[in-house]
Amino acid sequence: MTRVAIIGGGACGLWCANALKRNKPSIDVVIFDRQPIVGKKIAMSGNSRGNLTNLNVSSAGYNHPDFVASIINNISAKSIVDLFEIRGIRVSSDEQGRVYPISESAQAVVDMFRCDNDLRGVRTINHQEVSDIKINGHKFIVGQDAFDYVVIATGTNAGLGPKVPVKTYPTINGQDEFLVTERFPSLAAIGVKDDIKMLLGLRVKADMALSIGDKTYQSAGELQIIDKALSGIAMFVLSSYYARAKVNGSVGQPQVSVDLMPQLNHMQLREYLSNYVDINDLKPQSLEGLLAPKLSAWIYKRYLEIYSKRNIDTLSNFIKKVTFLVDTAYIPNNYQVISGGIDISEVEPSSLMSKKYPNLFIGGEVLDVDGLCGGYNLHFAFASGMVIADSIIKKENI
Numbered sequence: 374m375t376r377v378a379i380i381g382g383g384a385c386g387l388w389c390a391n392a393l394k395r396n397k398p399s400i401d402v403v404i405f406d407r408q409p410i411v412g413k414k415i416a417m418s419g420n421s422r423g424n425l426t427n428l429n430v431s432s433a434g435y436n437h438p439d440f441v442a443s444i445i446n447n448i449s450a451k452s453i454v455d456l457f458e459i460r461g462i463r464v465s466s467d468e469q470g471r472v473y474p475i476s477e478s479a480q481a482v483v484d485m486f487r488c489d490n491d492l493r494g495v496r497t498i499n500h501q502e503v504s505d506i507k508i509n510g511h512k513f514i515v516g517q518d519a520f521d522y523v524v525i526a527t528g529t530n531a532g533l534g535p536k537v538p539v540k541t542y543p544t545i546n547g548q549d550e551f552l553v554t555e556r557f558p559s560l561a562a563i564g565v566k567d568d569i570k571m572l573l574g575l576r577v578k579a580d581m582a583l584s585i586g587d588k589t590y591q592s593a594g595e596l597q598i599i600d601k602a603l604s605g606i607a608m609f610v611l612s613s614y615y616a617r618a619k620v621n622g623s624v625g626q627p628q629v630s631v632d633l634m635p636q637l638n639h640m641q642l643r644e645y646l647s648n649y650v651d652i653n654d655l656k657p658q659s660l661e662g663l664l665a666p667k668l669s670a671w672i673y674k675r676y677l678e679i680y681s682k683r684n685i686d687t688l689s690n691f692i693k694k695v696t697f698l699v700d701t702a703y704i705p706n707n708y709q710v711i712s713g714g715i716d717i718s719e720v721e722p723s724s725l726m727s728k729k730y731p732n733l734f735i736g737g738e739v740l741d742v743d744g745l746c747g748g749y750n751l752h753f754a755f756a757s758g759m760v761i762a763d764s765i766i767k768k769e770n771i
């Protein structure tokens with residue numbers, strides 16, 4: 374009997390196991406997971422509502438578009454949706470294409486995988502960290518058992534602490550065999566050097582841009598101020614680009630600029646300020662007709678610090694473009710994804726099989742693949758699990 378060991382019962386490992394058993398029931402599948410339960414991160418996703426994929430998903434949303442295209446071009450959001458529906462999970466999407474189970478419960482998705490995998494005879498061994506895989510002839514030894522195929526789907530420690538990204542995947546015959554890129558937290562807050570203590574807890578609609586060298590990335594949505602950092606979903610989007618630049622080397626001195634009044638264009642804002650604000654007698658409360666009190670007070674303070682020549686134009690320009698210097702030493706506490714990991718050159722793009730070790734496959738977030746916010750990361754994890762299952766079944770059918 375063909376035996377497959379899957380190391381890691383996350384989105385990639387659970388889907389791979391499920392697809393193997395559904396399409397080739399004779400294969401013996403064992404999942405090893407170091408956690409007491411599988412699917413912990415799926416259950417946390419989308420604020421526990423389970424943002425499973427995105428109808429607008431495209432390879433351009435990932436750090437390695439060409440590589441990801443070879444995986445997701447054949448596995449669209451629609452096919453993920455169909456495959457969930459076949460498994461009894463009904464879904465719906467929001468205006469940004471984000472797909473959620475209609476139960477709005479990510480745990481329901483984990484339960485579906487657990488029950489379906491149990492029913493089909495997948496064996497799951499929890500509390501079992503695999504730190505090394507031994508290769509013995511054509512067999513892989515995982516724990517005490519021999520397997521014909523091994524799948525490394527160990528993900529990352531994002532969302533599970535510790536604060537700094539750490540290695541999760543096993544060695545091969547005691548050696549760290551894979552080329553690995555730098556790792557940096559993504560989908561996270563961006564730390565800034567500026568004094569933003571006064572703004573702690575603020576939530577405001579804003580347009581934002583991140584400049585790194587000669588590149589500028591845009592985003593819009595709610596800006597949240599947390600301790601020493603800018604946060605919120607729109608900032609998470611920018612943090613993907615920041616993390617990728619960190620992984621690729623020096624980022625210089627990045628800046629975030631924020632339009633704090635996207636509802637009014639320059640002309641409208643100047644007109645408002647001319648009518649309602651006495652520029653020669655500015656007070657912390659002067660802008661409260663437009664902005665929350667703590668934001669009005671902070672703008673007042675910063676504007677007076679920076680501008681010696683005060684007039685409606687400079688005040689209006691300042692509100693439309695407040696610039697923050699990114700603190701490149703800042704490591705966010707909570708991050709949803711890690712950019713970087715096992716280099717994509719280690720695997721065949723179409724099958725995800727290791728180039729060094731035939732019949733060893735690597736999928737999901739443990740690879741140096743990260744996507745934008747909104748379902749991209751689960752999409753890749755699920756899709757890579759499917760591709761690996763297909764690759765194993767194809768090899769078995771030859």
Ligand SMILES: Cc1cc2nc3c(=O)[nH]c(=O)nc-3n(C[C@H](O)[C@H](O)[C@H](O)COP(=O)(O)OP(=O)(O)OC[C@H]3O[C@@H](n4cnc5c(N)ncnc54)[C@H](O)[C@@H]3O)c2cc1C
Nearest residue numbers: 381383384385407418419424503528532737738748750751
């Ligand atoms: C709070 C939060 C919210 C998120 N929200 C979304 C969202 O809404 N949409 C989205 O697309 N993505 C989201 N993500 C990201 C997404 O969840 C991950 O990218 C995806 O789950 C990765 O799947 P994976 O299978 O590759 O890895 P993981 O989910 O990390 O699973 C890896 C598994 O391997 C196990 N493991 C690790 N090392 C070993 C070892 N040596 N031996 C045995 N077992 C091991 C772990 O215990 C874990 O169960 C979110 C992440 C977090 C943290």
